[in-house]
Amino acid sequence: AQTVTQSQPEMSVQEAETVTLSCTYDTSENNYYLFWYKQPPSRQMILVIRQEAYKQQNATENRFSVNFQKAAKSFSLKISDSQLGDTAMYFCAFMKRGVGNEKLTFGTGTRLTIIP
């Protein structure tokens, strides 16, 4: 079974600053995906960024980037030039690779507040 751990229940940062959210996971699988999802007060889970474990290059999406360390089973999210709209719960999630394995295992989340 897979487990995902987010050790920072809450974080806050000034607008325009950079913030890094941590995530570690445990798995015996070699092929898998890792995700960061954002859940604003509207409750809808929104995909922020996706990483394929077999790719060594870290994924980036505009202001969002990850630091994927496969050997250490670490997957942190960096948000640059933070904006008020980034205020939300952020969840790290794991999914095994392959058709029929579309089950996401989530961490407990980090509540991020961007301060004006």
Add this chain to the structure above:
Amino acid sequence: DAGVTQSPTHLIKTRGQQVTLRCSPKSGHDTVSWYQQALGQGPQFIFQYYEEEERQRGNFPDRFSGHQFPNYSSELNVNALLLGDSALYLCASSLWVLAKNIQYFGAGTRLSVL
């Protein structure tokens, strides 16, 4: 293109009752997964439907059951409700395209059991 839609948005039930939640997947998506998110927690996988069959199931009792219709929409049924079933229930739909699968979530149904 409508995203994943769930109904109702909010529901109040009493212990022992039964409830049905509904989900319409994103257009073209053939796989529907259901998650339970307790207050202050991450979502927990309940089960997944593909081609009208339950394909995977998480650690939830048989009181939780589901169905998928030919148009890929899905229902989640919970019998004999307990206070601990109070949670946000999220539906996610997905489709494999070029070896890539991304799950899109609805806004959820907030279930309160009194």
